[in-house]
Amino acid sequence: MNRMKIAKRSALPAFGVTFGFGFFYMCLLILIPLAALAAKSIDGGYETFIEAAFSERALAAYKISFSASFFAAFVNAAFGFCIAWVLARYEFFGKNILDALVDMPFALPTAVAGIALTTLYSSNGLLGAPLETMGIKGAFSYFGIVVALIFVGVPFTVRTLVPAIKELPKEIEEAASTLGAKGYQVFWKVIIPTIWIAWLSGFVLSFARAVGEYGSVVFIAGNLPFQTEIAPLIIVTKLEQYEYIESAAIAVVMLFVSLIFLVLTDFLGKKLGNAGVNR
Amino acid sequence: MSYGGYKETRIIRWSIFISAFIFIGFMVILPLTTVFYFALKNGFTVYIQALTRPESISSIQLTLLVGATALTLNTIFGIAIAWAVSKFDFAYKRLLVALIDLPFTVSPVIAGMVFILLFGSDGFLGEWCINHDIKIVFSTTGIVLATTFVTLPFVARSLISLMTTQGREEEEAAVTLGADFMTTFWKVTLPSVKWALLYGMVLCFARAIGDFGAVSVVAGSMKSVTIEIFELYNEYLSSEAFALASVLTFVALVALGIKKSIEKFHSENGGKNEY
Amino acid sequence: MSIEIIDVSKKFDTYEALNNINLSIQPGELTALLGPSGSGKTTLLRIIAGLESADTGGILFDGIDITESSVRSRGIGFVFQHYALFKHMNVFENVAFGLRVKPKKERLSEGEIRHKVEELLNLVQLKFHAKSYPHELSGGQKQRIALVRALAVEPKVLLLDEPFGALDAKVRKELRAWLRRLHDETGVTSLFVTHDQEEALEVADKIVVMNRAKIEQEGTPEEVYAHPASPFVYSFLGEVNLFHGRHPSQEEGVKTITYVRPHDVDIYTEFHENTIPATIIGLRVIGGTVRVELQEIDGHGVEAHISSSRKDQLGLSVGLKCFLAYRNQKHFEKNEFYKDYSI
Numbered sequence: 001m002n003r004m005k006i007a008k009r010s011a012l013p014a015f016g017v018t019f020g021f022g023f024f025y026m027c028l029l030i031l032i033p034l035a036a037l038a039a040k041s042i043d044g045g046y047e048t049f050i051e052a053a054f055s056e057r058a059l060a061a062y063k064i065s066f067s068a069s070f071f072a073a074f075v076n077a078a079f080g081f082c083i084a085w086v087l088a089r090y091e092f093f094g095k096n097i098l099d100a101l102v103d104m105p106f107a108l109p110t111a112v113a114g115i116a117l118t119t120l121y122s123s124n125g126l127l128g129a130p131l132e133t134m135g136i137k138g139a140f141s142y143f144g145i146v147v148a149l150i151f152v153g154v155p156f157t158v159r160t161l162v163p164a165i166k167e168l169p170k171e172i173e174e175a176a177s178t179l180g181a182k183g184y185q186v187f188w189k190v191i192i193p194t195i196w197i198a199w200l201s202g203f204v205l206s207f208a209r210a211v212g213e214y215g216s217v218v219f220i221a222g223n224l225p226f227q228t229e230i231a232p233l234i235i236v237t238k239l240e241q242y243e244y245i246e247s248a249a250i251a252v253v254m255l256f257v258s259l260i261f262l263v264l265t266d267f268l269g270k271k272l273g274n275a276g277v278n279r
Numbered sequence: 280m281s282y283g284g285y286k287e288t289r290i291i292r293w294s295i296f297i298s299a300f301i302f303i304g305f306m307v308i309l310p311l312t313t314v315f316y317f318a319l320k321n322g323f324t325v326y327i328q329a330l331t332r333p334e335s336i337s338s339i340q341l342t343l344l345v346g347a348t349a350l351t352l353n354t355i356f357g358i359a360i361a362w363a364v365s366k367f368d369f370a371y372k373r374l375l376v377a378l379i380d381l382p383f384t385v386s387p388v389i390a391g392m393v394f395i396l397l398f399g400s401d402g403f404l405g406e407w408c409i410n411h412d413i414k415i416v417f418s419t420t421g422i423v424l425a426t427t428f429v430t431l432p433f434v435a436r437s438l439i440s441l442m443t444t445q446g447r448e449e450e451e452a453a454v455t456l457g458a459d460f461m462t463t464f465w466k467v468t469l470p471s472v473k474w475a476l477l478y479g480m481v482l483c484f485a486r487a488i489g490d491f492g493a494v495s496v497v498a499g500s501m502k503s504v505t506i507e508i509f510e511l512y513n514e515y516l517s518s519e520a521f522a523l524a525s526v527l528t529f530v531a532l533v534a535l536g537i538k539k540s541i542e543k544f545h546s547e548n549g550g551k552n553e554y
Numbered sequence: 555m556s557i558e559i560i561d562v563s564k565k566f567d568t569y570e571a572l573n574n575i576n577l578s579i580q581p582g583e584l585t586a587l588l589g590p591s592g593s594g595k596t597t598l599l600r601i602i603a604g605l606e607s608a609d610t611g612g613i614l615f616d617g618i619d620i621t622e623s624s625v626r627s628r629g630i631g632f633v634f635q636h637y638a639l640f641k642h643m644n645v646f647e648n649v650a651f652g653l654r655v656k657p658k659k660e661r662l663s664e665g666e667i668r669h670k671v672e673e674l675l676n677l678v679q680l681k682f683h684a685k686s687y688p689h690e691l692s693g694g695q696k697q698r699i700a701l702v703r704a705l706a707v708e709p710k711v712l713l714l715d716e717p718f719g720a721l722d723a724k725v726r727k728e729l730r731a732w733l734r735r736l737h738d739e740t741g742v743t744s745l746f747v748t749h750d751q752e753e754a755l756e757v758a759d760k761i762v763v764m765n766r767a768k769i770e771q772e773g774t775p776e777e778v779y780a781h782p783a784s785p786f787v788y789s790f791l792g793e794v795n796l797f798h799g800r801h802p803s804q805e806e807g808v809k810t811i812t813y814v815r816p817h818d819v820d821i822y823t824e825f826h827e828n829t830i831p832a833t834i835i836g837l838r839v840i841g842g843t844v845r846v847e848l849q850e851i852d853g854h855g856v857e858a859h860i861s862s863s864r865k866d867q868l869g870l871s872v873g874l875k876c877f878l879a880y881r882n883q884k885h886f887e888k889n890e891f892y893k894d895y896s897i
Contacts, residue, residue, distance in 0.1 A: 012366045012367070012447060012450050012451065012454055012463070013454065013459065013460040013463070014362065014460035014464075015363055015366075015367045017359075018358075018359040018360065018362040018363040019359075019360075019363035019367070019369070021355075021356070021359045022356060022359045022360030022363055022364075023360075023375075025352075025356045025359075025360075026356075026360075026375075026378060026379070026431075029424070029427060029428050029431060030378065030381055030382065030428065030431070031378075032397070033393035033394060033396075033397055033428070034381075034385075034393060036393060036396045036397045036402070036403055037389065037392070037393045037396055039403070040396045040403075079298060079299065079302040082295045082296075082298040082299040082302070083299040083302065083303065085295055085299075086295060086296055086299045090296075092296075096539070098299070098300070098303060099539070100535055100536070100539050101303050101307045101308065102303065102307075103535055103538065103539075104307045104311065104531070104535060105307065106482075106535075107482075107485050107489075107531035107532070107534050107535045107538070108310075108311075108489070108527075108528060108531045109488070109489025109490070109491060109505055109524075109527045109528075109531065110489065110491050110492070110505075111489070111491040111505040111508050111509055111524070111527075112314060112489070112505075112508065112524040112527050112528055112531075113310060114491075115314075115508060115512045115517075115520055115521065115524055116310035116311070116313040116314050116524070117310055118512075119313055119317060119517070120309060120310060120313055126309070126313075127305075127309070150306060151306055151307075151310065154303075154306055154307065169636075169638065171634045171636060171638035172638045172639075172640060174605050174625075174632070174634070174638065175632065175634060175638040175639075175640075175700075175703075176640075176651070176655075177605075177624075177625040177626055178603060178605070178625055178626075178630060178631065178632035178704070179631075179651055179652035179655065179703065179704070179706075179707055180626050180652050180655055180656060180707055181626070181651070181652075181655040182626065182655070183286065183287065183288070185655045187287070189651070189655065190640055193640075193642040193643075194640075194641070194642055208384055211386070212384065212385060212386030212387065212388075212389075213386075213492075214386060214387055214388045214491070214492035215387070215490075215491035215492050215505070218509075219509075219512065231386075232386045232387075232388040232389075232492065233388075235386075235388050235389065235392060236388055236392075236495070236496060239392055239395065239496060242401070244395075244396060244399075244401060247392065248392075248396060251386075251388075251389045251392060254385075254386055254389060255385060255389060258381070258384040258385050258386070259384075261384050262377060262380060262381065262384045265384075266377055
């Protein structure tokens with residue numbers, strides 16, 4: 001019973017083998033590879049790392065990645081709220097279809113989304129042509145990057161908000177109106193403060209997803225350094241040029257950002273979980 | 280519905296509805312339609328020809344092989360880790376569970392490159408691989424590794440969230456009645472989590488066959504369906520690209536249909552599984 | 555303020571919640587709407603509040619028809635069973651909410667709001683919890699906050715929906731007494747819904763007993779307890795012994811049921827006029843009262859409640875033969891019984 005020491009009091013069998021296998025698997029697939037990445041990034045010394053990770057081209061790419069992701073997450077938060085509200089509060093014809101369509105970007109391969117969006121938004125495309133007459137370049141531009149990132153982030157706000165809106169107890173809205181609150185006051189003073197953590201966590205999730213996105217953006221972005229080159233693309237470009245250390249350095253920066261998002265979403269998720277406990 | 284709760288005015292309600300539908304229309308329905316429109320634009324014969332090109336067929340074969348392997352590996356892993364996490368208490372459990380989610384937040388590009396850094400000719404184990412005549416990068420193995428990395432969380436997540444809420448009592452009852460691990464798992468645990476398991480597996484497979492970022496880094500000259508689409512599109516062979524894309528879209532729609540019906544009829548998941 | 559409810563009916567799909575209800579409530583009264591679940595009492599309360607609309611009929615406040623008025627404009631205070639506190643606001647902000655959402659010209663200054671909320675929190679002895687959030691409070695504390703939150707806007711009517719239903723027995727008893735005191739101090743017309751007859755009897759000036767979408771009886775607690783208008787009211791308001799076909803002037807073909815409260819059963823150790831022989835088969839001492847289980851000579855079971863000093867005086871013990879006399883018997887026709895008896 002020696003190997004059972006890690007686990008505390010449980011009468012159930014097979015902790016050792018399941019935990020052992022799972023842990024070994026994760027080490028093999030996640031921990032060792034990521035450790036290799038970290039090791040590679042500082043292979044050329046600290047200064048090389050800083051130089052590669054924060055070169056002008058890399059900085060420009062971070063800026064594009066983060067700002068475009070932010071805009072996309074923002075747009076998704078706004079429209080996601082509308083969709084979530086409609087799904088949570090109303091019964092209407094086609095509700096199931098709308099509900100399924102929201103999840104489409106989860107299921108659709110990003111490469112497919114990429115070619116579809118590029119075709120739509122290119123200068124002779126269905127949406128690109130009218131945009132061009134308005135002076136906006138749809139595909140192969142910053143605008144295109146934002147469009148692709150909006151696409152991949154559609155489900156997040158909706159999926160975090162729908163349960164939050166559904167779980168709003170009817171009585172608190174009733175209580176507010178018996179206390180004399182008007183409709184807009186109920187909305188801003190009672191409903192929004194109750195669901196804003198869910199809203200925020202949807203925003204963070206779609207932001208995090210957008211920052212790492214590659215497949216759909218690479219088609220639509222144009223990929224010009226300093227203009228339409230996102231951070232994941234530099235990683236690939238450097239890798240193809242066998243500049244492993246530079247590539248790894250940028251990847252480490254992105255990985256660090258991912259970890260921050262992971263902690264943040266975990267924290268928000270915990271707050272969300274607690275919020276439901278006390279009514 | 281009573282009118283005691285909050286109700287927006289008619290104008291606001293309509294604005295919300297219209298915004299929701301226009302947004303989904305432009306962002307989701309239009310791209311989906313585009314795929315099928317361009318795939319079938321030159322007629323059905325051209326469409327079939329595009330799909331039956333030897334390159335198309337070999338890319339589909341590779342993708343199916345990779346998808347099936349990643350699915351099998353991650354299902355075994357998911358079941359094992361879910362059992363350990365949900366039925367036992369141990370130190371740093373929260374950290375372990377958070378780590379399982381890591382592949383979701385890591386860019387798929389990074390998922391691919393780490394294996395080049397490990398097993399590439401210049402990598403930490405590169406020399407060892409060459410000496411032992413093992414080819415990982417730019418081979419099916421590399422593609423499988425990268426895809427497995429990207430899709431690692433799906434089954435585990437789906438199972439952990441359900442098995443944790445289900446507690447341990449039933450399994451403990453089975454053990455006190457003399458059942459061993461395999462019996463307990465097959466006869467007690469699995470029947471109550473089978474839909475969650477299927478749910479995770481569907482998402483895992485859908486994501487596995489659709490991956491582009493991770494695979495494109497490690498594939499080299501090998502071509503998965505998504506890479507084939509990428510190359511065809513860049514060569515301006517858009518109807519061939521869209522023909523292949525329509526196949527993936529179809530699979531995605533089927534996966535989504537399965538996902539939705541599981542959510543609807545088996546609310547074990549509570550509809551709370553995202554990603 | 556007086557409340558007049560005229561011909562109110564309400565259906566939910568096919569389910570009849572209220573059937574032609576007429577009721578008037580005098581200013582300053584504390585009224586209990588008492589009934590089993592599904593009797594329509596909560597629906598009636600919510601219609602008065604404006605949280606639900608009646609299918610037919612109307613509501614008058616002080617003689618003015620407010621049937622079509624919005625919840626906001628009715629000037630009511632409503633207390634929910636599960637408190638419905640705003641969990642993102644602390645106690646102070648919860649109580650201040652109603653004052654803060656008033657239109658600008660009616661709104662008190664920040665200083666006045668502060669003063670008023672503090673006064674109210676003093677009233678419920680929770681001023682040290684002003685900065686606490688709802689999840690840090692006990693159930694009793696939450697309900698007291700919910701109550702003063704409703705009182706803060708100085709409602710003309712206070713409506714309480716099972717206000718103590720979610721609390722445990724001891725807290726419930728404390729809050730009952732507190733609600734009675736609070737009502738005596740504020741004098742606001744109050745209406746509360748409950749399914750607990752003890753609560754209604756203890757707290758209310760007037761009890762309205764409801765069953766199956768209708769009002770069975772209304773009156774003071776003494777009236778409804780001592781003179782129940784129907785078998786339903788009789789059995790819903792306390793324990794009873796039932797006897798079939800014991801009516802003294804029983805007509806041919808009419809079956810009757812006789813009700814006797816356990817504390818209206820007298821026990822004698824010797825034969826008296828009009829007594830029935832019985833045997834004691836169980837004795838249970840609960841504080842100052844003794845529950846005596848008896849069996850009449852024909853096998854019919856009877857329960858009697860007597861004081862423990864009386865028990866000692868009579869020297870009762872299990873197996874003892876004795877004689878029973880029934881006071882305050884109430885007779886109902888049997889078909890009436892079957893028609894209405896349902897809890």
